[in-house]
Amino acid sequence: xxxxxxxxxxxxxxxxxxxxxxxxxxxxxxxxxxxxxxxxxxxxxxxxxxxxxxxxxxxxxxxxxxxxxxxxxxxxxxxxxxxxxxxxxxxxxxxxxxxxxxxxxxxxxxxxxxxxxxxxxxxxxxxxxxxxxxxxxxxxxxxxxxxxxxxxxxxxxxxxxxxxxxxxxxxxxxxxxxxxxxxxxxxxxxxxxxxxxxxxxxxxxxxxxxxxxxxxxxxxxxxxxxxxxxxxxxxxxxxxxxxxxxxxxxxxxxxxxxxxxxxxxxxxxxxxxxxxxxxxxxxxxxxxxxxxxxxxxxxxxxxxxxxxxxxxxxx
Numbered sequence: 001x002x003x004x005x006x007x008x009x010x011x012x013x014x015x016x017x018x019x020x021x022x023x024x025x026x027x028x029x030x031x032x033x034x035x036x037x038x039x040x041x042x043x044x045x046x047x048x049x050x051x052x053x054x055x056x057x058x059x060x061x062x063x064x065x066x067x068x069x070x071x072x073x074x075x076x077x078x079x080x081x082x083x084x085x086x087x088x089x090x091x092x093x094x095x096x097x098x099x100x101x102x103x104x105x106x107x108x109x110x111x112x113x114x115x116x117x118x119x120x121x122x123x124x125x126x127x128x129x130x131x132x133x134x135x136x137x138x139x140x141x142x143x144x145x146x147x148x149x150x151x152x153x154x155x156x157x158x159x160x161x162x163x164x165x166x167x168x169x170x171x172x173x174x175x176x177x178x179x180x181x182x183x184x185x186x187x188x189x190x191x192x193x194x195x196x197x198x199x200x201x202x203x204x205x206x207x208x209x210x211x212x213x214x215x216x217x218x219x220x221x222x223x224x225x226x227x228x229x230x231x232x233x234x235x236x237x238x239x240x241x242x243x244x245x246x247x248x249x250x251x252x253x254x255x256x257x258x259x260x261x262x263x264x265x266x267x268x269x270x271x272x273x274x275x276x277x278x279x280x281x282x283x284x285x286x287x288x289x290x291x292x293x294x295x296x297x298x299x300x301x302x303x304x305x306x307x308x309x310x311x312x313x314x315x
Contacts, residue, residue, distance in 0.1 A: 005164025006086040007079050007122055009072045009180040012187070014056050014105075015142055015200050016068030017247060018298070022061035024244035029057060032220045033202070033249065034138030034213065038129070039104045046104050049202065050132040051141035054105035056202070064298025065245050067197040069111070070145060070187075071121040072163075072180070077108040080124055084110050090162065095119070115158045116149055116195040137212035139202035143252060144185050146199050148192035148294060152176060155189045168258060169233045170267045177233055184234040184256040196294030199240065199248035203255075210237050210253040217241070225288040227251075229281030232274035233266075238281070240288055246301045248291050 019025045026045045029035045035047035035057060043061035048054060060068055074080055077098075084098040087110075097110030101123060109123030134140065149155040156176045159165045165178040168185055177185035190198050204210040214228060227239030227250075236255040243249055268274050272283065284292075290303035 003086060003090050003161075006090075006162055007074050007083040007164065009122070009163060009165070010075060011073045011181055012142055012144065013053055013071040013073045013123065013126070014058060015070055015145055016058040016060055017197075017200070017245070018060050018062035018064055018066050018068045019243075019245040019247070020061070020063060020065065020300075021244045022059060025059050028244050029059065032217060032222055033243075034136070034216070036132075041104075044104075048129065048132075049139040049141040050134045050136070050205075051203075052129065052131075053141050054127045054129050056139070056141035057200075058104075065247065065300060066294065066298045067118060067145070067147075069119040069121055071109075071123060073126075074109075074122045074124045077124050080109055080122060083122055087112055087162075092162075096121075114162075115151075115154055116147075118147070118195075120163075134205050134209075137204070137209045137216055139213075139251070140205060141203060142200060143183065143203035143255065144188060144201045145197070146175075146188040146190055146201075146292075148190050148194065148196045148198050148292075150192060150194060152189050152191040159187060159189075166260075167265055168256075168263065169265055171233055172267065172270050174270060175233075179258055182257045182259075184236070184258055190292075192293060194294075194296035196296070196298075197247065198292045198294070199250050201236075201238075201250040201252045204237075204251050204253040207237055207253050210239070210251055213251050214239055224281075225291075226284040227281045228278075229276035230278045232277050233268045235277075238276075240284075240292075242288070242291050246291050248288065 039046045045059045046055040047057045080098045094110040094112045101107045107123035107126040111121045168177045177188045224239040236252045287303045
């Protein structure tokens with residue numbers, strides 16, 4: 001029996017990150033990264049960007065490191081109820097809802113697990129927030145998350161068939177980029193030995209905001225661990241950093257905009273000139289690659305010794 005997708009997703013709304021370094025991470029994302037704490041409780045903080053979402057990031061104190069939850073926007077509560085029915089028809093039982101979400105930021109929604117055990121939230125009717133100006137070189141909000149998976153084909157099929165995402169492009173058979181709106185991707189999967197979070201990307205209003213944001217970070221003594229550059233797949237600018245937990249965060253801007261009836265999916269070769277079409281970033285170091293890989297049990301990453309870097313050769 002062919003089942004339709006459970007809902008029409010409008011956007012990636014927010015991410016929850018688990019961190020043993022809760023206080024340091026909250027300070028980093030507020031004072032350095034440029035988000036604003038909108039509410040705080042013991043062991044949890046909620047931070048927003050300049051966009052319309054109540055919060056883009058939730059930080060939760062935990063023993064392990066990684067992704068707590070991905071939250072996607074759906075238009076109406078009626079669509080949430082229909083999504084619950086369609087999940088049940090597929091043999092997937094929500095772990096929360098459908099119903100009012102007992103959480104900061106409100107909303108009517110449901111939560112369920114994907115094939116790899118990640119917690120997915122769909123929500124509507126979240127709280128409105130006061131508009132913020134976008135002149136400052138700070139993030140608008142989250143724009144995509146890259147997820148490591150041991151079975152990229154199964155993961156892509158689940159997010160395509162169940163969540164209704166569309167595949168925009170492939171990077172050989174190593175990465176797949178999926179969209180739920182005009183942005184080239186809101187989720188990407190990376191073939192990997194275990195399930196983990198690769199990185200979370202935050203949208204900057206323009207390439208000028210992107211570069212000024214890098215300048216602000218530099219004033220805080222924080223320099224890119226890979227970047228700045230511009231990716232071939234998605235055409236977005238990139239600059240990657242690690243937060244106090246060791247999770248990878250990215251500033252990005254100018255992601256490709258997809259015209260549904262005109263877009264043709266491509267398979268990109270994994271070459272340095274396509275990974276960074278500007279040619280400014282160089283290859284990612286062993287250090288940042290280790291943090292993007294994460295660990296299978298959510299323990300802290302201990303990067304291998306970068307021999308070339310230790311010898312003074314740029315990695």
